[in-house]
Amino acid sequence: MSDDPGRSSSTAVFRANDLLEMIVLTDIEIAQSCEMKPIWEIADAAGIPEEYVEYYGKYKAKLSDEYLDKIKDNKDGKLILVTAINPTPAGEGKTTVTVGLGQAMSKLGKKSIIALREPSLGPCFGIKGGAAGGGYSQVVPMEELNLHFTGDFHAITSANNLLCAMLDNHMQQGNALRIDPKRVVIKRCLDMNDRALRNIVIGMGAKMDGVVRQDGFIITVASEVMAILCLASDINDLHDRLARIIVAYNYDNEPVTADDLKAVGAMTALLKDAIKPNLIQTLEHTPALVHGGPFANIAHGCNSVRATRAALKMADYVITEAGFGADLGAEKFFDIKCRMTGLKPDAVVLVATVRALKYNGGVPKDELNKENLDALKKGIVNLEKHIENLQNYGVPVVVTLNRFVSDTDAELSFVESFCKERDCDFALANVWEKGGEGGLSLAQAVVDTIDTKKSNFKLLYEDDLSIKEKIETVAKRIYGARAVTYSSEAERAIAKIEAMGFSNMPVCMAKNQYSLSDDATKLGRPTDFDINIREVYVSAGAGFVVAITGTIMTMPGLPKVPAAERIFVDEDGVINGLF
Secondary structure (H helix, E strand, O other), X not given: OOOOOOOOOOOOOOOHHHHHHHHHOOHHXXXXXOOOOOHHHHHHHOOOOHHHEEEOOOXXXXXXXXXXXXXXXXXXXXXXXXXXXXXXXXXXXXXXXXXXXXXXXXXXOOOEEEEEOOOOHHHHHOOOOOOOEEOOEEEEOHHHHHOOOOOHHHHHHHHHHHHHHHHXXXXXXXXXXXXXXXXXXXXXXXXXXXXXXOOEEEOOOOHXXXXXXXXXXXXXXXXXXXXXXXXXXXXXXXXXXXXXXEEEEEOOOOEEEOOOOOOHHXXXXXXXXXXXXXXXXXXXXXXXXXXXXXXXXXXXXXXXXXXXXXXXXXXXXEEEEEOOOHHHHHHHHHHHHHXXXXXXXXXXXXXXXXXXXXXXXXXXXXXXXXXXXXXXXXXXXXXXXXXXXXXXXXXXXXXXXXXXXXXXXXXXXXXXXXXXXXXXEEEEEOHHHHHHHHHHHHHHHHHHHHHHOOOOOOOOOOOOOOHHHHHHHHHHHHHOOOEEEEOHHHHHHHHHHHHOXXXXXXXXXXXXXXXXXXXXXXXXXXXXXXXXXXXXXXXXXXXXXXXXXXXXXXXXXXXXXXXXXXXXXXXXXXXXXXX
């Protein structure tokens, strides 16, 4: 939600000691005070036989390939996507609502599973801190999830960098593939915000220290290996996708792949365990599959296909999320993940807060606790655009307001009426403070929506459109852009990609998350703006074309005061300050 100490989701009058506890306890303190069940108990309750559970300590496990094969013919449950308006400093609480909704479904007696992405170390030590939900709607163990977890990100980083090492070694050892050092397109990666590595020179020193060339790092969650792991259906598909990664072009302008470098077998070996979904629990012991973690502003923003499919075979209701606002995460969930897998969501939950809508209406962050209906009416156009976008896909929409103690009845009533006028079901969520109990009305609204409104899911664009037509469809229909402009470099890249036969792929738009436009300062529902495409490249293994807009960076930097400065381990070995 927000970083305000009094971030309760309720307008009720609290006992003084209750309010004091809510102010004092941080998310990590709440998580550390809960009683977790051993993971084998969570697995048993979810119907997973013990022989299919691969333990990573007492509270984490992976699901074996044998189990995924065993359940593949089970009937699918209902798929619910949780998304949000554009994020603001006021906080929206999308992951908190996702977890709270899963817990509430369990309280309604529904067999439910939550499917989430794994957090990246970059944001943990950067601006936002840990990412596992919040308050009494969290997945645990919170510290382990946010740090090394089961090692998936380390394996992905290692596989990517092995490929880079083999590429540079090939050029050093005679360059039989005639790779042009100036046309290497793959970059090394690191799961950390480190702007100094965006542009570097490697191979300096003695003759045997490598070929001198310009290089750079991206963050692991933006790497193609991450995207591939999250989109691969099994280990064989993973291998085949890795083989198609284009690492460079030779002097004849022909692509050179990971398969050409004979790197695929070793990369697959590094990812053999990482491709297995991770099982953990919420504070209320609802099972959660947490696997994969591409960012939505610079990658496709969804958890792994394997985890989502497994959850659908294991539960009646699966609650998943996509990163950032619906213009990024939900669009990519639909147009990339669903397109490639045949997944069809049954409902979408769109998360907003009164505070965030007032922020979109021009209210400074320090004045958001005051009732301001004029600003709310001005800022609610951001919510309106996201509703329209989601309805483009033919999926029923439930809007939920993540409640804060400062929300007034007049403000809540205005938003509810606004949503119902646009054929959206509506419910309030109080899951930060009350966990699953605070999400019962939302859970019931979602169940009722699924029971009474048929999902007629459809994609935004067809495969046979040109790359430019796909980019412009997203920019105009989802962002609301007037037109799209392209740099000369992007124009050349598109022509080359289409000449190589990749024009049938979907597009993955890399755009800032704070605005519907490519200018982060344009809040609300901007109009009369153009989207500028700065760079375009193909992720042939992942199966999409990446279009980078504006000034978006694939290697973030740390803020002036990184979150890492407040993290420490006390004398008892307990981590503090993570969030």
